[in-house]
Amino acid sequence: MTDLLAIAYPWIKAFHIMAVISWMAGIFYLPRLFVYHVEQKNGVDPIFEMMEEKLLRVIMNPAMVVTWVLGLCLVFTPGIVDWGSVWPWVKAAGVLAMTWFHHWLAKRRKDFKEGRNTLTGRQYRMMNEVPTLLMVVIVLAVVVRF
Template identity: 45%
Template sequence: MTEKQSSESAGKKATQRAITALIVFLAVVVVLMNIDPGQAYPWIKALHVIAVISWMAGLLYMPRLFIYHFDAPKGSSQAETFAVMERRLMNAIMRPAMAISWLLGLYLAWTIFRFQGGWLHAKLAAVLALTFVNEYFARAARAFAKGNYLRSPGYWRLMNEIPTVLMIAIVILVIVKPF
């Protein structure tokens, strides 16, 4: 018989794999930051984009989980499963990806742009807003896990649009650099 994926054992294994991947990822980043900046730049930028994509995937998926969780009866095994999914998404993917996005983004902002440019300041403000959205989702996930179903599914559908709008603004700021 296969082990239930929401069990403690499966959760510990998933956490160990996530921690191992994070350590390897950070080790690669440290090595890259200590080589010739010209050679490191495209690699650090690529790793930054990978971290951002991972973070955005979580930001776009979490509200959908809240909608499904809202439909699950409080205290049911289905509600417990959603709580496990939300916690793992936040702790194993979203927060590590957010931290790596910030670390590498700030590194690039300093080494390449010296924090100069209105577009960069606007981008940082939008990324800060994404960080607040991330932490709002984390608080909501903890509340759902306790059986405090916050807001309606319609609210979470609307909240799903905020990371999308911020992502569009960030991409335009980075690619077009309008000011």
């Protein structure tokens, strides 16, 4: 199995990067949709609800799963990760935090759907900075390998 992972490494890495880009696009956009949703003056436009639902279910969830599966394939490829270094642990913590944020967004989507949202547009704007900070940590950990 490890030989197969080593042979397929460039393909796994390429598809992993594509999945990460898709996941991050959704993670950046969904909180922005929540801002528009919560700041609607004339009631909630059903288009926001549809956009939020489709973004989460059709793009973000599958992209997160593919990111995780291919990321684990990369982790188990011999010679790729030196667990004696700091960077893989920092990246792992960042990815776990990004996954938590994804699930936090899914919970907020459910709150909107059930009419229980209590957060303001300002709060969603502030939370929209979380994935940017996590992205910086993850990318620096992988590229700089500190």
